[in-house]
Amino acid sequence: MDNRKTRILVVDDEEIVRESMAGWLEKDGYTVATAPDGPTAVERLRAEPWSILLVDLKMPGMDGLGVLEEARKLRPDAVVVIMTAYATVDTAVTAMKMGAFDYLVKPFDPEELSLLTQKIVAQQALARENILLRKVLKREYRFRDLLSNSPKMHAVFDLARVAARSHSTILVQGESGTGKELLARAIHVESPRSTGPFVAVSCAALTETLLESELFGHEKGAFTGAVSRRKGKFEAAHGGTLFLDEIGDVSPKLQLDLLRVLEERRFSRVGGTESIQVDVRIIAATNRDLKKALEDGRFREDLYYRLNVIPITLPPLRQRREDLPLLVEHFLEHLGVELGRKLEAVSAEGMRLLTAHDWPGNVRELRNVLERAAVVASGPILDVADLGLLEVHTEERQGSEGLASLEEVERRHIAEVLRRTGGNVSHAARILGIDRVTLYSKIKRYELRKEPESGT
Template identity: 50%
Template sequence: MDTVGTRIMIVDDEEIVRVSLGNWLKEDGHEVMLAASGLEALQMLEDRICDIMLLDLKMPRMSGLEVLAKVKTSKPGIQVLMMTAYASVETAVDAMQKGAYDYLVKPFEPEELKILIKRVMEKQALQQENVALKQRIEDAFGTDEIVGECPAMKTIFQLVRDVAASNSTVLITGESGTGKELIAKAIHANSDRKYMPFVPVSLGALPETLVESELFGHQKGAFTGATYARRGRFELADGGTLFLDEIGDLSPKAQVDLLRVLQESKFTRIGGTREVSVDVRIVAATNRDLRQMVKEGQFREDLFYRFNVVSIELPPLRERGDDIVLLAQRFLREFASKTNKPIKGFSNEALAIIRGYDWPGNVRELENAVERAFVVVKGEVIKSNHLPFNIRSREEQADSRSLKAVEKHHIRRVLAETGWNISQAAKALEIDRVTLYNKIKKYDIQEET
């Protein structure tokens, strides 16, 4: 922690105190302001910034305590250290109650003042970091961060804001890769729990034997290998949001255990005897049809209704129209911002392929495709040949039913591969340059830009 450069105001009616202490603090690299009275200090604070105020308790006209009260009202960020020649418990308690950070009895040890200033600066740095982190949470998980202009997504954003304020359990459904966790985070970030933990747990990835331990924790020696006691995800999420992903993959036993917790908000660690109470908001998600699973007896009906208090269904990417292009451009910007690659955007043909593809893997697949293209592209524009083969070939297959279509695609691909070098392309196609020019004109093949 570097305290150099701290702005410190000394308020004392004795000139020798101000000067000597000011010089001593300057030697430590602090910026020092001197005020001979409370009134002068308050006037200086109108147009100057200070981090710490060293304030004498006993001054004529306006006392230190009066100055303290005014500073704490108008500039609460300033940490005030009271200085007094008369140590009395009453005045110290009074000063602390009025918001002083600490107090020093004159004369004090140099080391004492150094440590106190360091502590104040550490506190201020933590407060600033706290504000910055809270802002980052809001920036990272707010709905503003989720791309979506289509009507379905706009409805979902409104629903997220509406349900966030409540404590209701939310069930998010949608195909794999549609952004269910992102929506869960947005619910958390818009709720009163936003500064408490958001704890995701992917139930589908856990072996059945570990689900209980993962969710509820265990005591030391509860089972072979449980060398230490461990808190489960429910305890970790206390006060915050627990995101249970892939709940359709829960075993019948785990369904029973989970139902009990949802009903009672209490559970016991494996091997433990004490009940643990938690205050957790549940957001669950699945890509499976839970209603159908209930009908088939694979999912408990009572648990389904516990989860399905508010449901949000995310549309697959193929149904989100222009969002596909918006998302692709967003991902490209994000990758570009992390590197120095000067990528300007997509060619029209690449965008047409992106728009036309059905994206069975949804947003996740789109992100991967853009990343792949970003890695392989050498120029400033991502062209169709930079996109993953399966996406290009799907497009070509869909379009290549006639002989003419096949020929057009083939010529276009060879031209792209040769960088539109007509001689090389004609040679590869085993036709002369004039014929190639004619075919380009006939099929209206245009160079990607």
């Protein structure tokens, strides 16, 4: 280590002490400056960075403890050593309590000073290394844009990293808002196909005919309105990744078409005869229980096995509550930039509420809750009132007796959100972080009546 990078400030009212100490330290190769009194020292502290401060305790005007106090504020990283000719236990303890690193009893010899500074420099190097190490570790908390602190998610990241290197089809399952699309994109970026396109198709958004032409393209005149030939998403994704989102919603006819493409890696455009071959890696995703859809005969078993080559399941947020602090920090940082405001944290009580909440809309719901809270909060700390979450199950948290089931909590939470939004399903769905269709099905399942829009 190059000692010149260690900047030491000697503060003493006696010139002879300043001069001799500076001489000794310079001989060890450090960069040294001196100050004859407290105010001059504080001025230099403000102006330049320092690694070590050697401060005399007794000085006229501002004493050593005063300088120490200022140093803690101005240069919290700098190490302060108090020098005193009157080594009483009291002053030493006070100095240490105030954050001094050590104290030297005057008179001391060059050897003693040299050893102490070496010790400090070594510890500072270690502290720097720790910060670096923590940064490296933090990087392991993420897979591209996905962050997590939970072992369950780390297992998912490991699997995804391995899967990314292969060309196999991947089936991502998980509740709404758990990060399925984010994961699919991350896998693409980590794969050898990253220079190729990533093409996403939502299979739930279109009618059967439209989805068919969206996926496979069509020839001119294939159907009314097909005024020209159009390439489909399979062709667009050539050399890259095709993300088939909400695959559980695909109609039986299209399930058969997809099965053929997966088996033969070729297809023809709607209304065409030419057989087209493409090189695409397929990642499919669904928030439905596909196993159940198989049993009910709504999803083809052969297609399921073609898709389920590498299954990856994202756990819901309520099963990894340890992710909350990390995700909160992450979203607050982003929201702060977006809103041009400093957002520091969620209050302790607020965090308690977030931890108790059930998150039916998972990470997306969390982001929405924080976004709304950030907008209504007046300061940099988001508090309980800003979060707008409801303490629906306080009584159940007391003991295991009378604990509510997840479904019961979800039912009550949805009922309360509907009540507060005056039965506005779109608004309620946004707050819950789920889509309207999902909310309608839950309203039906839980037999919740929508509150009327007004008091009628």
